[in-house]
Amino acid sequence: MADYDICFRGGRVHLWGELQDVDLYVRGESIALLSGRGESYGARRVVDVSGKIIIPGIIDLHAHTRDPGYTHKEDFLTASRAAAAGGVTTWVDMPNVEPPTTTVELFREKKARAEKGSLVDFGHFVSGVNFEEIPKLAAAGVTGFKIFQVSGAYPHDPRLALNDEGKLLQCFRAIAKTGLVCVVHPFNQPLFDSFSAEAFAQGKPPNHVTFAEIYTKEAVWESAISSLLMLQRESGVRLHVVHTHAARSLNLLRQAKGRGQSVTVEIDPKYFHLGRKDLEEKGPQVCPAGFVLEDPERIAKIWRSFRNGTIDNIGSDHAPHTNEEVEKQRIDAWTAAMGNPQYDHYLSVFLTDVHEGKLSLANLVRCLSETPARILGIFPRKGILLPGSDADLVVVDWERERVLSNKGLFTKVQWSPYAGWKVQGVPVLTMVRGKIVAEDGKVTGEPGHGKFIAGVSQ
Numbered sequence: 001m002a003d004y005d006i007c008f009r010g011g012r013v014h015l016w017g018e019l020q021d022v023d024l025y026v027r028g029e030s031i032a033l034l035s036g037r038g039e040s041y042g043a044r045r046v047v048d049v050s051g052k053i054i055i056p057g058i059i060d061l062h063a064h065t066r067d068p069g070y071t072h073k074e075d076f077l078t079a080s081r082a083a084a085a086g087g088v089t090t091w092v093d094m095p096n097v098e099p100p101t102t103t104v105e106l107f108r109e110k111k112a113r114a115e116k117g118s119l120v121d122f123g124h125f126v127s128g129v130n131f132e133e134i135p136k137l138a139a140a141g142v143t144g145f146k147i148f149q150v151s152g153a154y155p156h157d158p159r160l161a162l163n164d165e166g167k168l169l170q171c172f173r174a175i176a177k178t179g180l181v182c183v184v185h186p187f188n189q190p191l192f193d194s195f196s197a198e199a200f201a202q203g204k205p206p207n208h209v210t211f212a213e214i215y216t217k218e219a220v221w222e223s224a225i226s227s228l229l230m231l232q233r234e235s236g237v238r239l240h241v242v243h244t245h246a247a248r249s250l251n252l253l254r255q256a257k258g259r260g261q262s263v264t265v266e267i268d269p270k271y272f273h274l275g276r277k278d279l280e281e282k283g284p285q286v287c288p289a290g291f292v293l294e295d296p297e298r299i300a301k302i303w304r305s306f307r308n309g310t311i312d313n314i315g316s317d318h319a320p321h322t323n324e325e326v327e328k329q330r331i332d333a334w335t336a337a338m339g340n341p342q343y344d345h346y347l348s349v350f351l352t353d354v355h356e357g358k359l360s361l362a363n364l365v366r367c368l369s370e371t372p373a374r375i376l377g378i379f380p381r382k383g384i385l386l387p388g389s390d391a392d393l394v395v396v397d398w399e400r401e402r403v404l405s406n407k408g409l410f411t412k413v414q415w416s417p418y419a420g421w422k423v424q425g426v427p428v429l430t431m432v433r434g435k436i437v438a439e440d441g442k443v444t445g446e447p448g449h450g451k452f453i454a455g456v457s458q
């Protein structure tokens with residue numbers, strides 16, 4: 001009788017910040033044993049991972065599954081297939097669906113749909129803008145709360161937006177009492193509106209290029225972060241800010257952390273990977289990226305912020321729309337859908353950064369897996385490859401090079417902003433709680449395998 005279900009033999013396992021020469025055994029849903037090379041135990045299946053590395057599965061705190069309401073773009077099944085193929089073993093998605101997740105009843109309906117559809121584990125950040133609903137939602141087990149400061153047209157649904165600092169403080173106080181994380185998309189909407197009016201008055205077209213330039217202006221983000229940090233101090237809320245691509249906001253966040261404020265910092269790949277060239281070649285598929293990468297000081301600050309720990313995690317902002325929908329930005333980017341799918345190519349983009357020496361592998365694992373698990377309060381059950389932890393892992397063919405393309409994608413919209421890119425480092429196997437959900441480019445997981453991750457009060 002074999003003692004273990006699966007043994008990954010001959011590879012290097014990422015643990016405690018380094019790659020270790022050990023074999024990894026899985027029993028049931030958990031990692032059962034890390035054994036030294038040469039020792040051998042019985043396993044029903046032995047996977048030869050010589051020359052490959054094993055890292056913890058990605059825990060993505062920033063997914064837009066589009067389900068319910070926008071399932072022509074993506075749904076739980078297609079999002080989780082793309083996730084599995086891309087090495088994401090847990091995602092937490094956002095409330096800007098239709099109907100938006102603002103009540104306990106809507107949260108329960110959304111969770112039930114995800115339980116049927118998802119191959120990988122999942123949580124959900126509900127809207128945190130109605131302060132009377134907050135304690136009820138927390139009692140129902142939500143993973144955390146999301147507040148958008150940005151408003152306008154979908155996907156920045158005005159029903160989920162809050163700019164008024166008095167009301168924000170009320171909500172922050174209510175969320176602070178729950179002990180759950182409060183995710184905020186920082187944005188100074190009035191300032192953005194004023195920059196927009198100025199640009200139109202100068203005769204700039206209301207297209208994706210003008211939008212991307214204004215949307216990523218430092219002042220729009222820096223002023224929002226400054227106000228959010230003040231409200232965090234007042235309320236004690238566990239604040240998690242996303243899209244932190246502005247250098248001056250990173251300074252503010254670093255100082256706030258130094259003062260001991262409860263704030264964590266997320267960045268998403270598009271801003272510091274997709275530049276003007278991509279915006280010119282691929283157009284609206286790239287917006288609102290295209291301007292951050294062109295500013296060397298800003299980019300240097302971002303990479304430095306990974307090294308010095310100011311940036312805590314990478315969130316994908318997997319945000320699919322059909323190509324026809326984003327193309328409408330050429331006419332009016334202020335009302336058109338905006339965002340891009342990420343999951344299929346996500347990990348390879350960052351593994352390439354590691355190969356290029358921009359980021360260490362240890363830092364990447366910290367930002368993709370370990371810190372997100374800590375933010376959710378589920379570390380070390382997830383986020384690390386220790387005996388007793390969930391067997392959520394990704395086997396990576398470290399040296400393999402490939403040219404990314406729009407062929408064979410799992411996202412429903414069938415395009416990727418990284419098509420044509422040459423990358424190094426490819427996920428070849430993804431496991432969620434002991435079950436292989438993707439292997440050699442094929443998705444093998446079953447809908448319904450994914451389990452809900454409830455919020456943990458901290």
Ligand SMILES: [Zn+2]
Pocket residue numbers: 062064094317319
């Ligand atoms: Zn988002």
